Amino acid sequence: MGAIAGAVHCDGRDMTEGLLSSIVRAAVPRGFDGVSHWRDGPAGLIRFAHATTPEAVGELQPFVSANSGAVMVFDGRLDNRGDLLRQLGAHGDQLATAPDGEIALALFDRRGDNYVTALVGDFVIAVWQPRDRRLLLVRSPYGWRPIVWTFDGTTFGFATEPRSLVVGMGMERKLNEAAIGEFLSARFVSQTETFWQGLNRLPQGAALALEKGRVREWHWHVGPFEDVSRMSDADHVARFQELFDQALIAVTRSATPLSSQLSGGLDSSSVVCRATQLHRAGRIDRQIGAITARFPGEPHDETEWSSAVEAHLGITAKVVGSHPFDPDAARQWCADTLQLPLRPNVLDTMAEVCIRQQADGERVLLTGEGGDDWLAGSLAYWPDLVRSGRWATLVKAGFQHFPGAPAHVSARRILYHGVGPLVRKSQRERLLRPHLDFATAAPPWLNPDWARRIGLSDRWYADALPLDLPGMAQKQRYGVFALARRHVNVEPAMAYAASFGIEHRHPFHDQRLASFLMGASGSMLNRFGQKKYLLRQAMKGVLPEKVRTRQSKATFVAHTVDAISELLRQRPADQLLCAQLGWVDGPKIGEMHAAFQHWRDAGSTGVVPDQPWGPVWFTLAMDMWLENAFKI
Structure with missing residues (x-):
């Protein structure tokens, strides 16, 4: 995964080499194929190159339009190249490779700002329009590539x-306590x-324009999403299979060999098994x-x-083991990147995978991320x-959802879940x-006076979708x-993988597949009280039955307990910076961890x-970030 950066002066000054070089020097290493930058008039653009698709190998950015003069830096991947080339007609024929x-x-030249609605994939893009002295930033709907x-x-x-901006542009360092409060409360909404x-x-899914010294933002990813809930069960399964295949074919476009994470869960196993079948069928x-992490003797x-x-499948997966959490390495990561430390359970499965892939010359890892998000279903x-x-x-x-329940019990539950949300706010x-949890004004581990001062409750209730959608199912x-x-859960992990030159791709988060699932029948996602009913039906004959019908799910807790215990040994809860600043109740944090330590001590x-x-982890992570990234 590469990166982009840039700057624009709005006061008449020309962009200087000095400012761009400062941003480059401050940047975290991200992109192993070199750095290029461009400047003209008040604007400058920077590209940290890291080719993960065949077409990106040897590319020179920024791209400059011979027609409009627009200048673009692009980080990402387009999954609907064929469709886009057809839309461009004869010009598309010239852009086939x-x-x-x-x-x-080319699409921007033809459509202007609306070009982004035609793109499917994972991307962040900056376009400078010198004739209008206007900058446009756009980001794909899932936001795997931050900006x-x-x-x-x-x-x-x-x-x-x-870090590119905080250090590279010499920003004044001030804490945003309200955002920190959201994080510590475990209810991050901003x-x-x-x-x-x-x-x-x-x-x-948003865009930003800088024009005449003013910033304007808008949400471009607004649907609509077709309601296909009345499709038959068989048509649901067939459509899912078609779109899942399309997603797998798209994410396997790679400049290097690639692997897929294999945990043994339903989602990652579906990716490995179906991708293998598609390869054997010549598609x-x-x-x-396949690469799998194993933890002998652990729950x-x-x-x-x-x-x-x-x-x-008749394959042999590459096997990696656990990566122990190192508090000093976590602190150094915060200092070097200004990112939060990786959660121990994420590091457990990710670190050795990244090390192995880098050693094998790979740059792409497929994951089962998104299966829980899209396919578990709900009663919305x-x-x-x-x-x-x-x-x-x-x-x-x-009655399908509550099999075996007495009729009067099922009827009462149907009324509660069907009518209740319509009449009870x-x-x-x-x-x-x-x-979110609206049961209390502030969680008991937070200082209530601080929570009131930063307006925490108001921030939670102000959380709203950026668009209006029909029906509760689509809203949810x-x-x-x-x-x-x-942002806070995934971005540190993506940055960590990128530091090894590894790009994560998530076929379950394909935009076309997601658009279908936005309008799919809820009973196809969760039926007979069984989550991922649609996926299980679609994977008949693809997965081993043992995995397809699996109901259990691994919980990565043990090594996180060990990591937290070591951090609290080094700095007791009442001495943590968040406690010293009056944000959290240190002893309460210690009490919350004690039950998990007892579970670990009991084997x-x-x-x-x-x-x-x-x-508990959020407080410890913020302690490391405050001390090593913010330098409090």
């Missing part, structure tokens, strides 16, 4: 990584803010390697399941059935925003696109404690 960015620039920006009224800067005052994030031009070891996939479509008068469909779905809030499902906490057997624990 061109880098993706050249195709995007942050700052503007002091005279100079606008943007970059993939925060689409645009970061932990730094003055450093903003462009939301996923994918290479065998996709989260999934060797039983990943081995079943190997035997089913039941109120839609009530509003549309489809009572017979609701009753059928209800609190129930509707829980349905549409399940990632769109939350997958607009999930703000992806990691039995049920994992069912109580809040994430905030």
Whole structure:
């Protein structure tokens, strides 16, 4: 995964080599194929190159239009190249082997700002229009490639990584306590803010224009999403299979050999098994390697399941082991990148995979990310059935969802889940925003006075989708696109993988597949109380039955307990910076971890404690970030 950056002066000055060089020097290493930069008049653009598609090998950025003079830097991948080339007609024929960015620039010349609505893929793009002295930034709907920006009224800067701007542009270092409060509360909702005052994030599926010294943002990814909920079961399965194949073919376009993560779970196993079948059928031009992490003797070891996939396909996966959490390395990561430290459970499965892929000369890893988001299903479509008068469909779905329950119990549950959200605001809030907890004004581990001072409760309730959608099901499902906490959960992991030259690709998050699932029948996602019903039906004959019918899921807790215990040994909870600053209740944080330590001391057997624990890590992560990144 490469990166982009740039700056524009809005006060009449020409861009200088000095400012661009400062941004380049400050940037975290991201892109192993060199750095190029361009400047003309008030603007400068930077590209940190890292070719992961065949067409990107040897490309020279920025791309400059001979027609409009527009200048573009492009980081990402287009998954619908064929469609776009056809839209460009004769010009498209000339671009058949061109880098993706050249195709995007040709579309921009033809369509202007709306060109982005034709693009399918994973991208962040900057376009400078010298004739209008206008900068345009766009970001794909999922936001796997981040972009942050700052503007002091005279100079606008943007970059993939925060360090490029905070250090490279010499930003004044001020904390955004309100955003930090969201993070510590485990209810992060801000689409645009970061932990730094003055450093903003462009939301996923959004665009930004800088023109005449003013910044304007808008959300370009607005649907509509076709309602296909009345399709038959068989048509649902056939359509899913078609789109999943299309997604797999798209994400396997790679300049190097590539592998797919294989945990043994339903999602990653579906990627490995179906991609292998497509290769053997001649529809994918290479065998996709499988790479699996194994943890002998630990409760989260999934060797039983990943081995079943190997035997089913007749392949041998590359095996890696655990990567121990090193507190000093985590602190150094914060200092070097200004990112949060990686969660221990993420590091556990990611670090050795990255090391192995880099050693093997690979630059792409496929994942099963997105299966839980899109295919687990919920009951959010039941109120839609009530509003549309489809009572017979609701009753059928209800009795399917609660098999074996007495009729009067099923009827009561149908009314509660179908009618309740239409008449009770609190129930509707829980349905549409399940990632938030509105039971209390502030979580008990936060200082309530601080929570009030930063307006935390108001921020939670101000959280809203960036567009209006018909029905509760689509509103809830769109939350997958607009999930703000992806910024804090995923961006450090993506940056870590990029530091090894590895780009993660997620076929379940393909835009075309997601658009179909936005309008799919809820009963096809969750039926008979079984999550991922549609995926299980579609993978008949693809997956080994042992995996296809698997109901269990590994919980990566044990090594996280060990990491947290070591961090608390080095700095007790009441001495953490968040406690010293009066933000959190240090002793309460210690108490929250104690139950998990007891579980670990008892041999990691039995049920994992069912109580809040994430905030313990969030507090420790913020402690490391404050001390080593912010330098408090």
